[in-house]
Amino acid sequence: MRLSEHIYRTISTVAGPLLFVENVFSARIGEVVTVHTPDGRDMEAEVLEIDGDTALVEVYGGTQGLDIERTSVSFSDAIKKVPLSGDIVGRIFNGSFQPKDGAPMFIPEKQTPITGAPINPAARARPADFIETGFSPIDGLNTLVRGQKLPVFSAAGLPSKEVVASILKNSRLADPSKRFVVVFAALGLTFHEYSFYMKVLEEMQTGFVAFVNMADEPVMERLLAPRFALTVAEYLAFEKGMDILVIITDMTNYCDALREISTAREELPGRRGYPGYMYSDLASLYERAGRIHGLEGSVTMLPVVTMPEDDITHPIPDLTGYITEGQIVLSRELHQKGIFPPIDVLPSLSRLMQKGIGEGLTRADHRKVSNHLYKYYAKGRDLRRLEAIVGRDGMTKVDILMLDFADAFEKEFVGQGAKRRTVFETLDTGLDLMKKFSLEVK
């Protein structure tokens, strides 16, 4: 502990969000510092690197108006922490953890570092139990499980916003006696998107915590907001025993912010200019999902990734896919057919589905129904290529039946519209559909 506050006026370089401060006495990595601008503003910043008595400091807000002569920096001797309290539920904050809903700041019960600590693998409990999203292609065929991290892969122009809003509103646990809260982090929102989500949150009234960073707000906040969200989620889950679903949209904005900061730091760029440590950095977010032996709550994650150029091998969806436990893929083709939600079940996958379905969790026939729907739909989709070559007339009766089934599956099972379906309705819809086409469900 330092006995006095250290204030320096020894800035040597200002480059984007980065400052070099010289002659600093014993700075810490990750230490929070305050930058006092010449026009009287105070901005928070963090120590990134130290070389001898030179500290490299990263400013969270915009660095416009900073100068070398008059700007001063005070060092706090503490690392970045967030205030936490049970009263946080129902609140909306910006990317610097300031209330954005007009109400005053809550009184914190405790302060916790934002990076969190890794869960000891020996303390992890397997993900289990079903979370109902209200969407048939997810609940029926790619079930979300408590403690899982399941991203939504979208592309420009697809209605990921509407899909997220529905999940935000409609998600619930099978057991209604448990407290379920959605923690929502929105990064780089346009005003258009912002007003859309605000309306959704207004309708919900409570059962959420939101962090909103706007498109014209500092990029550094895009790196902080998900960490705020996850720290809050861990607190509510593992100290207050709640089940938390964390929705982060859009991880592509997060990764672009990471790239921007990384190039400002003059780090070596990796694939497509993204830093080489992006895998570890994304993992430090995604891996915070989970359950712990002996504790009540859970953190489940649903990050949204917009695939640049619809390319699933782009580093952002690629690295995400390597860390998460499956993916929900939105399809342009289905969207153009007017199907909502445009979820393509074939490339979608929930690796942990088996842990959340079956007797006592959803229904005994869930696995069977899901496997058959998948099989028949895949067959129908496969036959569409043949249809394109030989034409419908050249195909056998059985093949035509499968083609029709695939169409009906998309329209009726996937294309449920904005309506919420319970998992039982989902399974019944699937069963009815197969019955209509006289398809066997063994």
Place this chain on the structure above:
Amino acid sequence: MGMGGRIQAISGPTVTVDLKGLKLYERVYVGNAMLTGEVVRLEKEKAVIQIYEDTRGLAVGEPVKGVGMPLTVRLGPGLLGGMFDGLQRPLERLRQDMGPFITGGKEVYALDYMKRWKFTPVLKAGEAPTMGTVIGTVDEGAFKHYIMCGNYSGVKVAHMRDGDISLDEPLGEYEDGREIPGCNEWPVRMARPYRRKFAPAEPLITGQRSIDFLFPLARGGTAIFPGGFGTGKTILEQSVAKFADVDIVVYVGCGERGNEMADMIAEFEELQDPWSKRPLRERTVLVVNTSNMPVAAREASIYTAVTMAEYYRDMGYHVLFLADSLSRWAEALREISASLEEMPGEEGYPTYLASRLSGFLERAGVVETMNGRIGSLSMILSVSPPGGDFTEPVTQACLRTTGAFLMLDTSLAHRRHYPAINWFQSYSLYAKEVAGHYREKVSAEWDEMLLRCRQLLQQEEALREVAEIVGAEGLQDTDRMLMRTAERIRTEFLQQNAYSDDAFSPPDRTLAIIKGIVNDHDRAMGKLKQGASLEEAV
């Protein structure tokens, strides 16, 4: 030993200290929190240290202390069934000490020094042990654990103890008064010695039909599973860990998912080793460094694990080392290299990636140990190429040194064909060496069936293009029969559900299935030749 210095600079996982007299790869304690680190570069007045824990909160000017020894692991009874992090800290005991989250800066020894063992001495008074000589044995679960002499040699034993011991007591005494310890330390980056090495010749049976039959592995060999995400690398690695015909399995979860490890731990508690009928956990050592645990410890984790694997090999056991995934190790290497500001090679990986990798892979092999036993260490490593692109540096560096390449195919995985091993692109360089074993031990028909299976799959591939254009109906009956048989090979033979009774297929069953399919095919083809229709022939 015990020299002190101060931190001068901190950058990511590396710090620079003003400490002279350190050795390269010496272990150091850094800062007030006593974080563990390793010296990676020496300059005139200073040393660069890579830190195995989160550096957040570390300050310039904090003390640094050299240990005088490189990064080591402790080797002795009690490792089996254990779960360790990349620095060999036992995770279960860490959990008891610090709760469900790992906060770092705490040293906990891998071995339980309080546990009592029943010791049976082998060495007698008057004998002079050398490196690797068996001192005595204890029973570790179902295994006889041979306690071996460290590198202390040339002095005769004065007396040996017998019976109830714990690891913090000596097992006996040398004539010069030194104690004989029950456990040893060994530097992780140094391969343990052996008398001589043999070329792999015996098969490593995995219970996976597409591996054992098409691309057989060998004990003492090395293999990689590269595949994009969702191709089932982890499931395949875990299936092999469960069912492989070896004595001991060392599994490293290197930079992968925590939930997967939790799942695996729970499953290994429940499942049995199909060969010995004992709980799987008893034959397994887990090293776990999930993707959100410190990156430098991830780099060290595969060395920690392979050293433990070599230790059991030295007792004359057949050990299988599995790592999931090697790409995460290479990325950790890249991250550390970048923070050292080294000149980058391809895709930012350091240029020593290939030599580090081959040096590591050469620790596999069949050997005659220092005490004259025959042990083997086999390696199976998964690789996660970015974007599923196999031309990337890690896959390519592996291809030059490993003996088998089992390519996991995204399009097969999309069709839910698991294990998604591509049967045209994969290869095994051990096929010739181990074929004799399958021929003698399983059936003389092994080679013939293998040839038939390959032919059928190749013929189907050629036909499939035609079928895509003219439709299945447009093909001749014999061609349709062939497609039907190939389909059966794919679904009934190559596919294997990792969650059913079929997850483990012993070689005789493997052969019986393919033989059944091929015989059915021949019979139907015979009928077709005599003029029967396809429906009649089937």
